[in-house]
Amino acid sequence: MLRISKLTDYGVVLASHLATLDGPRSVRELAEDTAVPQPTAAKVLKALAKGGLVTSTRGARGGYALSAAPADISIAQVITALEGPIAVTECTDETTDDGCSHEEHCGVRGNWQRINGAVQTALEAISLADMAHRAGGALITLSLSAADANARLRSH
Amino acid sequence: MLRISKLTDYGVVLASHLATLDGPRSVRELAEDTAVPQPTAAKVLKALAKGGLVTSTRGARGGYALSAAPADISIAQVITALEGPIAVTECTDETTDDGCSHEEHCGVRGNWQRINGAVQTALEAISLADMAHRAGGALITLSLSAADANARLRSH
DNA sequence: AAAAATCGGACCTGGCTGGTCCTCTTTCTG
DNA sequence: CAGAAAGAGGACCAGCCAGGTCCGATTTTT
Numbered sequence: 073m074l075r076i077s078k079l080t081d082y083g084v085v086l087a088s089h090l091a092t093l094d095g096p097r098s099v100r101e102l103a104e105d106t107a108v109p110q111p112t113a114a115k116v117l118k119a120l121a122k123g124g125l126v127t128s129t130r131g132a133r134g135g136y137a138l139s140a141a142p143a144d145i146s147i148a149q150v151i152t153a154l155e156g157p158i159a160v161t162e163c164t165d166e167t168t169d170d171g172c173s174h175e176e177h178c179g180v181r182g183n184w185q186r187i188n189g190a191v192q193t194a195l196e197a198i199s200l201a202d203m204a205h206r207a208g209g210a211l212i213t214l215s216l217s218a219a220d221a222n223a224r225l226r227s228h
Numbered sequence: 229m230l231r232i233s234k235l236t237d238y239g240v241v242l243a244s245h246l247a248t249l250d251g252p253r254s255v256r257e258l259a260e261d262t263a264v265p266q267p268t269a270a271k272v273l274k275a276l277a278k279g280g281l282v283t284s285t286r287g288a289r290g291g292y293a294l295s296a297a298p299a300d301i302s303i304a305q306v307i308t309a310l311e312g313p314i315a316v317t318e319c320t321d322e323t324t325d326d327g328c329s330h331e332e333h334c335g336v337r338g339n340w341q342r343i344n345g346a347v348q349t350a351l352e353a354i355s356l357a358d359m360a361h362r363a364g365g366a367l368i369t370l371s372l373s374a375a376d377a378n379a380r381l382r383s384h
Numbered sequence: 385a386a387a388a389a390t391c392g393g394a395c396c397t398g399g400c401t402g403g404t405c406c407t408c409t410t411t412c413t414g
Numbered sequence: 415c416a417g418a419a420a421g422a423g424g425a426c427c428a429g430c431c432a433g434g435t436c437c438g439a440t441t442t443t444t
Binding site: 285286 | 400401402403404405409410411412413
């Protein structure tokens with residue numbers, strides 16, 4: 073299903089919500105606004121803080137706020153902060169260089185990496201500002217190759 | 229990590245391997261060629277057969293073969309056959325119309341669907357024939373919009 | 385000093401993934 | 415016609431991890 077985890081989904085929702093605010097907000101407030109269970113929201117926000125996407129202010133009147141402008145934070149960053157590097161298959165995970173035993177059999181590998189890169193590029197191109205605005209217009213289009221992209225352009 | 233399951237990975241490897249062959253092959257042979265554990269390969273191939281991607285011949289000298297030309301079977305079909313409909317988040321799974329409780333809070337939803345659609349389109353555009361050829365050249369590129377695609381074309 | 389927050393963990397638990405096995409049916413071959 | 419070869423269709427299990435909760439320590443405000 074090519075699914076991302078629910079935690080990550082929460083992360084995107086929370087981060088997008090933060091993008092509509094200015095000052096820091098407490099976990100309780102954010103959880104209420106987004107209807108995410110409070111302890112879970114806390115966990116997610118902690119992870120985002122560790123990833124440097126949000127800054128935390130401790131103590132009374134503290135809370136979380138985005139560490140950068142909404143337009144400068146990508147969905148890919150949120151996903152990476154919560155799930156580690158984006159890798160569609162284990163093969164494409166560069167960190168484990170254990171030399172996949174199928175390597176000689178699967179000429180498939182290079183292609184997976186390309187697919188993976190494509191997905192990653194797509195997610196990097198989408199900012200929290202984009203997500204915060206509903207009705208963003210035509211957000212993403214895909215093309216198989218430059219030539220194909222060209223053909224599409226002409227057809228419009 | 230936006231990861232697909234290992235079973236699905238096997239499915240792609242097996243299907244891509246079948247794309248390089250002509251007649252039906254037994255599970256044992258396919259498993260040996262691809263270094264996928266035999267019982268697991270059987271399971272995967274059964275699922276592919278149920279999805280109509282491969283045809284099975286029973287009895288002695290039977291086996292599996294692709295049900296269509298490699299160029300006419302997409303990676304998306306393989307994934308769908310093994311994992312059900314592609315849905316990045318639960319929200320984007322159209323089958324469950326239980327009205328996600330966050331709905332009013334998350335203007336995010338429409339955007340997820342667009343991302344989801346983009347990924348799906350990308351996977352639909354990649355055929356087994358593409359996967360079977362290693363070194364396929366620039367297989368996929370992404371663009372945010374037609375305008376952006378245009379800009380990219382010019383920059384090359 | 386007390387209250388309000390986050391931090392950094394530990395902890396549990398249910399479901400799902402990956403993997404195996406067994407029996408039934410079908411088909412070919414000798 | 416008998417037996418072997420092969421898939422169909424399940425049941426089944428073990429391990430892992432996502433999802434979720436909770437607690438004590440620390441920091442800051444009031």
